[in-house]
Amino acid sequence: MANIKLLEQLCALHGVSGDEEAVRDFILAQITPYTESAVVDAMGNIIAEKKGAQPAKTKLMLNAHMDEVGLIVTHIDSDGYLKFAPVGGIDKRVLCGRSVVIGGGVPGVIGAKPVHLMGADERGKAVPVGELYLDIGASSRQEAEKAVRLGDTVCFAAPFDTQNGMIRGRALDDRAGCAILIDMIQSDLPYDMTFVFCVQEEVGTRGSRTAAYQVRPQAAIVVETTTAADIAGVPEEKQVCRLGGGAVLSFMDKGTIYDRAYYDLALDTAREAQLPCQIKQAVAGGNDAGAIHASRDGVRTIAVSLACRYLHSAVGQIAQEDFRSTRQLIMKLAARIAGSAQV
Amino acid sequence: MEQLKELLFGLCSAAGTPGDEHFAAQQAKKALEPYCSDVAIDHMGNVIGFMGDKNAERQVMLDAHIDQIGMVVTHIDKDGFLHMAPCGGVDRRVLPGAPVTVYGREAFTGIVCCLPPHLAEDDGKVEPVDKMAVDLGLTKAEAEQKVALGDRILLSGRPCALLNHRVSSAALDDRAGCAALIRCAQLLSGKPLTCGLTILLSTREETGSQGAKTGTFRVFPTEAIAVDVSFADQPGVAGHKCGKLGAGPMIGVSPVLDREMKDKLIHIAKDEEIPYQMEVMGGTTGTNADVISTTRSGVRTALLSIPLRYMHTSVEVVDLEDIERTAVLMASYIHHR
Numbered sequence: 001m002a003n004i005k006l007l008e009q010l011c012a013l014h015g016v017s018g019d020e021e022a023v024r025d026f027i028l029a030q031i032t033p034y035t036e037s038a039v040v041d042a043m044g045n046i047i048a049e050k051k052g053a054q055p056a057k058t059k060l061m062l063n064a065h066m067d068e069v070g071l072i073v074t075h076i077d078s079d080g081y082l083k084f085a086p087v088g089g090i091d092k093r094v095l096c097g098r099s100v101v102i103g104g105g106v107p108g109v110i111g112a113k114p115v116h117l118m119g120a121d122e123r124g125k126a127v128p129v130g131e132l133y134l135d136i137g138a139s140s141r142q143e144a145e146k147a148v149r150l151g152d153t154v155c156f157a158a159p160f161d162t163q164n165g166m167i168r169g170r171a172l173d174d175r176a177g178c179a180i181l182i183d184m185i186q187s188d189l190p191y192d193m194t195f196v197f198c199v200q201e202e203v204g205t206r207g208s209r210t211a212a213y214q215v216r217p218q219a220a221i222v223v224e225t226t227t228a229a230d231i232a233g234v235p236e237e238k239q240v241c242r243l244g245g246g247a248v249l250s251f252m253d254k255g256t257i258y259d260r261a262y263y264d265l266a267l268d269t270a271r272e273a274q275l276p277c278q279i280k281q282a283v284a285g286g287n288d289a290g291a292i293h294a295s296r297d298g299v300r301t302i303a304v305s306l307a308c309r310y311l312h313s314a315v316g317q318i319a320q321e322d323f324r325s326t327r328q329l330i331m332k333l334a335a336r337i338a339g340s341a342q343v
Numbered sequence: 344m345e346q347l348k349e350l351l352f353g354l355c356s357a358a359g360t361p362g363d364e365h366f367a368a369q370q371a372k373k374a375l376e377p378y379c380s381d382v383a384i385d386h387m388g389n390v391i392g393f394m395g396d397k398n399a400e401r402q403v404m405l406d407a408h409i410d411q412i413g414m415v416v417t418h419i420d421k422d423g424f425l426h427m428a429p430c431g432g433v434d435r436r437v438l439p440g441a442p443v444t445v446y447g448r449e450a451f452t453g454i455v456c457c458l459p460p461h462l463a464e465d466d467g468k469v470e471p472v473d474k475m476a477v478d479l480g481l482t483k484a485e486a487e488q489k490v491a492l493g494d495r496i497l498l499s500g501r502p503c504a505l506l507n508h509r510v511s512s513a514a515l516d517d518r519a520g521c522a523a524l525i526r527c528a529q530l531l532s533g534k535p536l537t538c539g540l541t542i543l544l545s546t547r548e549e550t551g552s553q554g555a556k557t558g559t560f561r562v563f564p565t566e567a568i569a570v571d572v573s574f575a576d577q578p579g580v581a582g583h584k585c586g587k588l589g590a591g592p593m594i595g596v597s598p599v600l601d602r603e604m605k606d607k608l609i610h611i612a613k614d615e616e617i618p619y620q621m622e623v624m625g626g627t628t629g630t631n632a633d634v635i636s637t638t639r640s641g642v643r644t645a646l647l648s649i650p651l652r653y654m655h656t657s658v659e660v661v662d663l664e665d666i667e668r669t670a671v672l673m674a675s676y677i678h679h680r
Contacts (some may be wrong), residue, residue: 079578081578089460089461090460091439091440091457091458091459091460091463092467093436093439093440093457093463093467093469094439094440094441094457096436096437096656097434097436097437097441097498097653097656097657097658098437098441098658099500099501099503099511099657099658107503107504107505107511108505109505109511109653109658109660110658111577111652111653111656111658111660112434112436112437112653112656113577113579113580114434114574114580114653114654114655115432115433115434115654115655116432116574116629116654116655117574117580117584123434123435123436123469124435124468124469124470124471125436125467125468125469126436126439126467126468126469127436128467131578131579133578135505135511135577135652135653135660136505136506137505137506137507137509137511137660138506138507139507139588139589143506143507144506147506157501157503158442159442159452159499159501161452163451163452163479163480164451164479164480164481164485165480166480168442168452168454168480227458227459227461227462229458229459229462230422231424231456231457231458231476231478232420232422232424232426232456232475232476232478233456233474233476234458238462240462243480282462284461284462285461309454309456309478310440310454310456310457310459311459311461312459312460312461313439313440313457313459314440314441314442315440315442315454317454317478317480319480
C-alpha cells in the first residue's frame, strides 16, 4: 500500500540541499528496524541493506533523494531584512509573495512592492532574485541576528492536502520517492536490495555520486518526480507527462541516456501487470541517474518517476493513483532486475 | 496584545472578497456583539454596530472595509482548469505557483498553474491574470459539479506571527482596520458615551467603495473616521512615499479630509503620547474616506491609516502596536468633546 500518511510526515520536514538532517533522522527511524544495516556516509547519504527471501542475482540499488530546493540566507542588512541565494533551480516567478520558514523555525515572508506604486512596465515582470529579500519582522540587524544566522536554509511554508484524488504538498520532489522506498523497505522483498537516500541532488547530483561508488551496484532504479506540464495553456506536445497517466519512464534526459533493455523491461513489466505507465515526452531535466549510471565502470540505470506539476515551487501536485501504481511497478521491476543474472 | 492578535487572525482567516464578504462579516459581527447594543448585516453585506446615545447630537461613525482582494472564476476549460478575473487590484506577480483556496460548494485547495524552471522560458515575464488558471485536479465535469462561475478564489496564507509584534497574513488590508475598530469598541465599552457611535465594516471597497457609500447613507453621521492601511517602509519604495512600520497610525491630510478633525487627532495624540505619523496626499485618498465625505449633504471625515508592507499580496505585514494605537487614538477622540 502506498502510504500517504508517511508522505505527509516526510513533506513536513525541512531539508534544503546540504541541510538534510531532519529528513535523514526521520528516515533512519522508519527503516532501521527493517534493515540488515543502515549507515550514514561522509556526505550524509543513508545506505541501507535490506535482506530479501533470496540473495539477488544482480546487485540492485534503489535511489531517492532527501533534499529539496530552497533558499539560503547570505546577508542581513542594517534594517533587519535578509538577502538570500536560491539553492537548486528555482524560477524567480514563484518566489514573490511566499511564506517561508528560516533555519527550521523562524517564519518569514518574501515581500513585493505594492502594485499601486509600480510603473506599468513593472507589473508584468517577475522581480529578479537579487532584488528580493526576506522579512522576519526584525527592525535591525542586531534583532535579526538573534533569530537567524548566515547560512540558515529557508523552506517554503505550504499546506499538505489530499482533496480530489490528488496530493498537494511542499517538497514532493523527492519525498514522494523517499516514501516509496521506505514503504518497500518495510515490506517483504523477494531478493536482497540496497536502498540509498541521497543528499544534494538539487545542487548537482552530488550525494548519489559517492553513494553509487560506495555501493557499487550492477543496476540502479532512480525513483523521482518529474515535470508534468499538463496544465492550462500548454499544447499537448509540450506537456511532457500527465497526472493520472501512471509511472513515467525516461529514455533520455539532460543527464542520462537510460539503459535500453531495462527501459523495455519496465514497459513489459507494466503491461504484464496491467499497471499504467507513460513515457516522458521530452529530453529535459536530470536526476541522480546522471551520476549513478556513469559511476565506476558504469551502472545499468533506469528512472521511474511520478508525474508532478509545479516542481521546484512552493507546492507541487501528484495524483494518488500514480503514487499507488508507481510503487507497485517499482516493486515488480526491482524484483525482475534483482532476480535476473547479468549476462 | 495576545488578544488583539487572536482577534486579527480570526478576522483574516475568514474569507471575504468584494461582493461575497459573508464569512468575514459573520466573524466580525460575532467579535463586535459583546460591545454593541445592536449589530446587524445590511443588504449590501455591511456589518453595522451601534453603541452609545442614539439621541445625542454628535453621531460618530468609524469605518473600515471588510472585503479583501481576490479572484473570481470566469470559465472552466475543457481540461477542468479554472480561468479567472481579478476581484480588486491583484498583484499578478505573486500568482504563479501560488496555493489558493477556491470557495466552491466547499473550500478547495488549488494551485495557480505555472511551468517548472526545467521547462519555462527564462524571460521573467508574468502573464496577466486572465491568461492564468487554477488547478484543482478535477476534470471539466467534476469541476462543474463543485465550482460555479462567479465563485471566488483567495490566495492561501495562514496568518503567522513574526518578530516584534509584527504579523503576516493575506487580508490585513483591511482586516487590520476592522480589528482596530473592534478593539476601539472594546476600549469604549462599559463606560457611558455622550455621543452615538456607529461601527461600519463596509463591503466592496476594493471594487469601488459601494459598501461605504450606501452604509454611510444609512447611518448619516455628523462625523466619520475611515481606517484603512497605507504603505509602510520597505526596500525599493522611496521613503517619502510611505510611513514607517511600528511608528503609530498615519493621520491623513488631504484636500478631501476635514482639517479640524485632523488637528484634533494630532492634538490628542500629542496629549496622550500616542505615537503617530503624518500622511499627506494631494487629492483623493484612494480609501472609503473619499465617498463617505460626499454622502448625502456631506460628512466631515478624517482618515487614519495603519502602515502595511507588501500590500495586495498574501504576505501583507503589519505591526500589532500600530493597530492598538489606532484604536486608542480613536477611543480618546470619541471621548474628547
